[in-house]
Each structure stands twice: as C-alpha cells, then as structure tokens.
Amino acid sequence: MIEKAFDHRLVELGDLPDDLQTVHAAWDAARGQVFAPSRRACDLLSIPADHIPFTSVSDYDAEGDRFTIRFFGTGLVAIDGCEMTGKLLEETPHPDLRDTLLRLFRRVVDEKRGNFAEFSYGLPGRPAPMSLTGRWPLSEDGAAGTGILSVIHPYQITRELNEILGHREAV
Numbered sequence: 001m002i003e004k005a006f007d008h009r010l011v012e013l014g015d016l017p018d019d020l021q022t023v024h025a026a027w028d029a030a031r032g033q034v035f036a037p038s039r040r041a042c043d044l045l046s047i048p049a050d051h052i053p054f055t056s057v058s059d060y061d062a063e064g065d066r067f068t069i070r071f072f073g074t075g076l077v078a079i080d081g082c083e084m085t086g087k088l089l090e091e092t093p094h095p096d097l098r099d100t101l102l103r104l105f106r107r108v109v110d111e112k113r114g115n116f117a118e119f120s121y122g123l124p125g126r127p128a129p130m131s132l133t134g135r136w137p138l139s140e141d142g143a144a145g146t147g148i149l150s151v152i153h154p155y156q157i158t159r160e161l162n163e164i165l166g167h168r169e170a171v
Helices: 016-032 048-055 074-080 094-111 160-166
Strands: 005-010 055-061 066-074 115-123 126-138 147-154
Touching: 005 074, 005 094, 016 126, 048 055, 048 074, 048 147, 055 094, 055 126, 074 126, 094 115, 094 126, 094 147
Parallel strands: none
Antiparallel strands: 005 115, 055 066, 055 147, 115 126, 126 147
C-alpha cells in the first residue's frame, strides 16, 4: 500500500497571496536598516486579522540550536490538535512535518532572510495543496537570527487540515 506523505516546494515572494504580501511589507517596514526586526518591533497587529490565528512566533537559541514557540495561534492549535506555546519546535507531533519545519526554520536563521513554501499532502505524484507559509527572521540585536515569525495561509478549512494531520477525528 502506498502511503500519503507531506511535501513542500519553496516559492518566491512574488508568489505569495496579498495577505502574506501585507505581512511581508509590515515585517520589512519594521526592520529598518537591519536584516530583521526585533520581536517587539514586529507588531502582530500588522498581520491581517483572519491570519493571526494561523501565526506563530518562535525564539531561536543558538547555543542549544533549538526553537521555542512563544506564540501559537488558535487556528494552529485547531489544525495540530495541540497547544504548542512554550514547547520546542522539535515537539511538533507529526514527524514528517516536524522534520520539514526544522529544516525551513534553520534556513531562515542561517540565511538571515525569509522563506516561503507551499505544503501539500497526498499520494506520490498527486499531492493536494494544504497551505502556503511565510517565515521571516527576527533579531533582538540586529546581527543574529534570534527568532522567527511564521504565518500560514491555509487552502483548506481547519477541520480538513486537522484530519490530514491525523491527530483527532474531526467534529
């Protein structure tokens, strides 16, 4: 039996929908002359209101090479089936998704720039698009990546995404 799997493909800034373009513009304005704004300078209220539930903010600890989730929107809780605020990114329940997220988050920190990806799930060669996600670096000192702002633009309703992740039955 062939199993369904997660996949992703990187996309360019110009491929983002308008709402994620709005997030990028606010992030870009908040950063000023440095490569990334601080967490404080990056105002979550600049994110379109319907996307705040699909937003997370993570801190990066370079010594431990770990990401700690500081804010995990309610839409993400509904999709994942668990609250991740205060937890490590490594604790993401779905193994394939966790591994992909760790690679993409590390890429943001290493490259000191955002990255954007479309996620899909399905049979090999027939993936069904799930969401488009933007990740932008945050920096408390203007020199090193110390965090990440992540905003998801879901293509499907929350219940369907929860069923894909398989953490609980949809209601």
